[in-house]
Amino acid sequence: MKTYKDITGDGGSNIVEQVTAQQDRVRARMASVRHIVAVMSGKGGVGKSSVVVNLGSALALQDYSVGILDADINGSSIAKMTGVRGRPLETGETGVMPTAAARNLKVMSIDLFLQDDSMPVIWDAPTQKDAYTWRGMMETAAIREFLSDTEWGELDFLFIDLPPGTDKLPNMLDLLPEISGTIIVTIPSELSQFVVGKSIKVAKDLLRTPVIGLVENMSMHVCSQCGHEEKLFPGTTVEELAQQYGVPYLGKIPFDPNMAVCADEGSLYLEKHGDLPATNAIGQIAQRVEEFLNR
Numbered sequence: 057m058k059t060y061k062d063i064t065g066d067g068g069s070n071i072v073e074q075v076t077a078q079q080d081r082v083r084a085r086m087a088s089v090r091h092i093v094a095v096m097s098g099k100g101g102v103g104k105s106s107v108v109v110n111l112g113s114a115l116a117l118q119d120y121s122v123g124i125l126d127a128d129i130n131g132s133s134i135a136k137m138t139g140v141r142g143r144p145l146e147t148g149e150t151g152v153m154p155t156a157a158a159r160n161l162k163v164m165s166i167d168l169f170l171q172d173d174s175m176p177v178i179w180d181a182p183t184q185k186d187a188y189t190w191r192g193m194m195e196t197a198a199i200r201e202f203l204s205d206t207e208w209g210e211l212d213f214l215f216i217d218l219p220p221g222t223d224k225l226p227n228m229l230d231l232l233p234e235i236s237g238t239i240i241v242t243i244p245s246e247l248s249q250f251v252v253g254k255s256i257k258v259a260k261d262l263l264r265t266p267v268i269g270l271v272e273n274m275s276m277h278v279c280s281q282c283g284h285e286e287k288l289f290p291g292t293t294v295e296e297l298a299q300q301y302g303v304p305y306l307g308k309i310p311f312d313p314n315m316a317v318c319a320d321e322g323s324l325y326l327e328k329h330g331d332l333p334a335t336n337a338i339g340q341i342a343q344r345v346e347e348f349l350n351r
């Protein structure tokens with residue numbers, strides 16, 4: 057049996073040409089996108105996808121044309137959160153059409169290709185032991201395919217919901233022509249801030265991508281009866297963390313059970329709820345993002 061050590065060159069697969077051709081397709085696709093924004097976090101569960109959906113819908117409501125690419129292949133939640141899960145995908149002339157979640161808001165996710173709710177993404181390999189080696193590469197290949205084969209059309213903003221962790225942004229940057237910046241999401245727990253510091257360092261110092269800023273999610277609870285604010289994680293401040301790392305602080309989003317309900321039922325929080333502390337906070341953060349990018 058031949059092993060990879062016996063293969064000389066690319067083994068006749070033309071892999072370099074194939075990847076180069078796909079990179080050219082990605083570049084051509086992204087030419088109609090004004091700003092690519094990667095959204096990252098240190099830990100999972102801090103509300104990264106919620107921030108993506110809410111910032112995306114805030115900008116879409118202002119008549120910007122917005123796309124969301126769910127790149128968190130194993131924890132994909134954008135399709136469910138925006139209520140488009142299970143909708144049949146349409147193919148266009150040169151690729152697959154993203155699904156419209158609302159006016160000006162388009163979504164693409166691996167979730168749209170899976171048949172039922174409980175189906176996980178499992179990479180095919182002769183044995184699952186082999187899948188371990190391939191997983192990272194296949195994930196990257198899948199995202200590259202999404203980037204090259206989705207017909208976004210003209211977009212003002214393309215938000216990319218990255219998987220949690222520090223190693224995902226470098227992979228992503230290899231695939232993309234140029235990104236306008238990153239948004240980093242954390243909750244104010246000391247643990248989350250400890251981990252998110254590493255993500256900031258990777259984005260800012262290692263990869264030298266513009267950091268649009270840090271979003272503090274689930275910062276406090278505002279009583280719906282009396283407006284009293286109560287911190288959910290007393291004693292720590294994300295604003296200081298932003299200062300310490302020299303990145304902009306974009307603002308804090310309160311915990312609002314309505315937001316969680318909307319995510320679960322697949323309705324857009326900003327469309328459903330008007331003037332609330334969290335909807336206003338999201339509006340302000342969206343404005344700061346817009347200002348940063350239009351600068």
Ligand SMILES: Nc1ncnc2c1ncn2[C@@H]1O[C@H](COP(=O)(O)OP(=O)(O)O)[C@@H](O)[C@H]1O
Nearest residue numbers: 100101102103104105106310311312315316319
């Ligand atoms: N500000 C918030 N208020 C209420 N619930 C929130 C808020 N942010 C996130 N959630 C909820 O917390 C859970 C995790 O959020 P999610 O966006 O999926 O996190 P991540 O993408 O970082 O894993 C979800 O159930 C979501 O609805």
Ligand SMILES: [Mg+2]
Nearest residue numbers: 104105128133
């Ligand atoms: Mg998520």
